[in-house]
Amino acid sequence: MKKNVTRRDFIKSSSISAAGLSVLSYSQTPLAKAVTGKRDKSTVVVCKDDECMTWPGQVINQDRVQDMVDHTVMALMGESERSKAYEKLFPKKPTTSTKVLIHYNTMKPRNTRQAVTGALKKGLGSMLGNTFPEDNVRIIDREGRANTNEKVKITPSLEYTIKDLWVEYDYFINCPHCWAMTSSLGGVTMNLKGLITSVGGQRLDRFHSHTVSDTPWMPILSSHPVFRSKQILCLINALTYSIKTANSGVSDAATYTLFGSKDMVASEYMGLQLLKEKNLPSSNQNTANRVLELAAGEPYNLGTNDPNNMDIRNISPPYNTQIITSGHKTIHTPQIHIEKSAGVTKFIHRNANQSNKTIVVYSVKGKKIWAKHSNENTVVWNNCDNRGSTVTAGMYIYEIRIGDVFERGTISVK
Secondary structure (H helix, E strand, O other), X not given: OEEOOOHHHHHHOEEEEOOEEEEOOOOOOOOOOOOOOOOOOEEEEEEEOOOOEEOOOOEEOHHHHHHHHHHHHXXXXXXXXXXXXXXXXXXXXXXXXXXXXXXXXXXXXXXXXXXXXXXXXXXXXXXXXXXXXXXXXXXXXXXXXXXXXXXXXEEOOEEEEEOHHHHHXXXXXXXXXXXXXXXXXXXOOOHHHHHHHHEEOOOOOHHHHOOOOOOOHHHHHHOOHHHHHHEEEEEEEEEEEEEEEOOOEEEEEEEEEEEEEOOHHHHHHHHHHHHHHOOOOHHHHHHHHHHHHHHHOOOOOOOXXXXXXXXXXXXXXXXXXXXXXXXXXXXXXXXXXXXXXXXXXEEEEOOOOOOOEEEEEEEOOOOEEEEEEEOOOEEEEOOEOOOOOEOOOEEEEEEEEEOOEEEEEEEEEO
């Protein structure tokens, strides 16, 4: 069921704590939750920004991709502050010694892969008050030796060794690209296939050819305890997609989309729907759907492939989910500086050139308190509502529009 979260709905879901503005969490579904009996819906965030890159040419706007990744994580975790949203991805709060892998499963296209994985690394760096060490995050594809004692038994006679990095690192983020091969080795291409390079051994192509008819190798691999316990996020990069066919070669197009979820099957399902919309050949689609059916069922229970059991949240700039950034952190280019003194709040335009702007202040329940349209560099709010009555002490939400630039955050009144 698709759901667009309005300002009123989002703000109604928030509450004030002693630490400031906190937001009630969206539903979260563990990667390894059983499908039998009643289960919570799996949240999948679909983030789209048609201006995150130019097409053709694939010129990336890294700031907008950063916004996409950050707001996908915030919407998924139901947190208003970026750092807290990333921290909440982890089963327990990370420390400065926590080590995280960001894993991608394809080299193509390189520039969108670098943009998305780089944004993830920067977002993780915001944790712990921007003190989370950069060296604790490693971005990999096929790297690593397979010298551990951790094994994945595919059949009674076939066993693979998990690579060292996957054992040594505490958690990982699965960040595949949304593309498909329609050759005989085709099948499923995103989260599940992404883990193929996590093990060492010969003839890894068997993971493709044995997806359905023989043994479902990819669900077996993904359900191994190492991967079930360490995977904290699946973020599918669908800024572009590629379809490879024997007759037509490779077809590239832009979809400007990210899929984020804790449920690797649900996010994969949504990615496949996108490929289906782009005329992915039905034979490959059927194979992929069969693999997801196996992954969702017993004994693997890796997630849900039932759209009725998904909470699909669509977000896009100016991010109508109303994810709120703290202080005067801005969604786009910072243009407003906030100063507070006794009885007043000043919104100061950093650019010396005057520009028309609209500033609105809301209560945390979504009621409009005060609004002003001005072309002055400094706009002063005297902490009163539009009727001139002084507002009560507490937390308020401000919203500023300057042309197509949009800023939002929280301010406190004492």
